[in-house]
Every structure is written in structure tokens, then in C-alpha cells.
Amino acid sequence: MNFLLLSIVQLSFIFLPILIFYIVYKLIRKKFDYLSTEIIHMVFLFYVFILAYIVWFYLPIALEYITINAVPFYIIGGYVKAIFAGDISIWIAGTNLLGNILLTLPMGVYLYFNGVSLKKTITAAILIPVVIELGQLLFHYIGFATRSVDIDDIILNFIGFLLGYYLAKKCSFVKKSKYID
Incomplete structure (x- = not known):
């Protein structure tokens, strides 16, 4: 976990050019949103x-092989x-399952x-997790990375999308974005 945190801190320096590109793009378009909304866009x-x-x-963990699960709820059920x-703690299972959500x-x-x-959120909630899993498969086949490809990850990511949308809808402090011309 510490390695991941260190990597994220290092990645933030790589992210700076992307942030600068975003700001320059907004300056060229001359279409700025409220400061709070712009900050949310940058954080996103x-x-x-x-x-x-x-x-x-x-x-x-770098593995020589890739595991592929195409059976829905197989890993979740496992x-x-x-x-x-009693073979695994609730903490480990919860971390893995909740992590994907x-x-x-x-x-x-x-x-x-x-x-x-x-409707568009549901479409994105299906497509983006599929792209993530297909990307993991592609990176494995080109020898760049090894991650498992799992239909359960798609299901859990889908739930995460919809849960986030639902929670935002229920929170009165979330205001929809409006541009200032």
C-alpha cells in the first residue's frame, strides 16, 4: 500500500503537464466555469x-500468466x-469487492x-469497465502488464458507477455544472 501511495505522489508530478494542458485549453476556448466547478474538473x-x-x-504482484473469469459472480461467490x-477474512474479501465498487x-x-x-450514465457504467478489462487483457498480450480479467470486476464497477450517481442525486449540496460565458 505504501508503494501505491508513493507511486501516486510520483504520478502527480507527471500529471502536472496534463493539468497545464487543461488550463491552456480552457484559456484558448475562453469558456470558464465557476472556480469550484473548475477545481472539480481538475480533481476528476x-x-x-x-x-x-x-x-x-x-x-x-507480477505473474507470468493471466487469469480470466467470464462467469458472472464466480469470484464474488468464491x-x-x-x-x-473461514478461509479468508471479511476484511480481505471486503477490500477486494468494495475496492472495485x-x-x-x-x-x-x-x-x-x-x-x-x-441512461447515458448506465451506458458509461457498462462501457468503461469493459474498456478497463479489455485494456488489462491487451496489456497482458503485448507483455506490458499482468492483471486478471474478470466479469465480476465489470459488475462491481457498474455498481460503483450507479451508486455514485445515486448518492450524488440524493445529496442536496451537489449542484450541476453551469458555464459562465
């Missing part, structure tokens, strides 16, 4: 940058069975914040 850009690193490049059998929860919040409809 950083979140996406870190998300891409975590799901595609961060390797806690965690549940292992918990009841929390990974995409900010995207649902962000989409609601930007006035994206529920």
Missing part, C-alpha cells in the same frame, strides 16, 4: 489519471464461500454533477 482529471495507473500499470468457510463511484458522482442523464 487527476482521478482518471490515477485510475488508469491503478487498473493498467500498478502491479502488486469470496462469500471462503468467508463462511469504490474505484468507479467517483465517475457516477461526476456524471451526475455534469448533468449526464441516467
Whole structure:
């Protein structure tokens, strides 16, 4: 975990050119939002940058092979069975399962914040986790990284999207973005 935190701190320096590009882009377009909204956009850009690193490049364990699970709820069910059998702690299972939900929860919040409809959010909630998993598979085949490819990750990421959207909708302090001309 400390290595991941150190990597994220190092990545923040790599992110600076992306942030500068965003600011220059906004200056060229001359279309600025409220300062709070611009800050949220910048934080979201950083979140996406870190998300891409975590799901595609961060390797806690480098394996020579890739595990692929195409059976829905196989891994989730395995965690549940292992918990009841006493083979694994609730903490480990919860971290792995909740981690996948929390990974995409900010995207649902962000989409609601930007006035994206529920229908488009559902579409994104399906497509983005699929792209993440296909990216993991592609990076494995080109020899760049090894991550498991799991339909359960797609399901949990989907839940995270919708949960974030729902929570943002229920929170009265979240205001939709409006541009200042």
C-alpha cells in the first residue's frame, strides 16, 4: 500500500503537464466555469489519471500468466464461500469487492454533477469497465502488464458507477455544472 501511495505522489508530478494542458485549453476556448466547478474538473482529471495507473500499470504482484473469469459472480461467490468457510477474512474479501465498487463511484458522482442523464450514465457504467478489462487483457498480450480479467470486476464497477450517481442525486449540496460565458 505504501508503494501505491508513493507511486501516486510520483504520478502527480507527471500529471502536472496534463493539468497545464487543461488550463491552456480552457484559456484558448475562453469558456470558464465557476472556480469550484473548475477545481472539480481538475480533481476528476487527476482521478482518471490515477485510475488508469491503478487498473493498467500498478502491479502488486507480477505473474507470468493471466487469469480470466467470464462467469458472472464466480469470484464474488468464491469470496462469500471462503468467508463462511473461514478461509479468508471479511476484511480481505471486503477490500477486494468494495475496492472495485469504490474505484468507479467517483465517475457516477461526476456524471451526475455534469448533468449526464441516467441512461447515458448506465451506458458509461457498462462501457468503461469493459474498456478497463479489455485494456488489462491487451496489456497482458503485448507483455506490458499482468492483471486478471474478470466479469465480476465489470459488475462491481457498474455498481460503483450507479451508486455514485445515486448518492450524488440524493445529496442536496451537489449542484450541476453551469458555464459562465
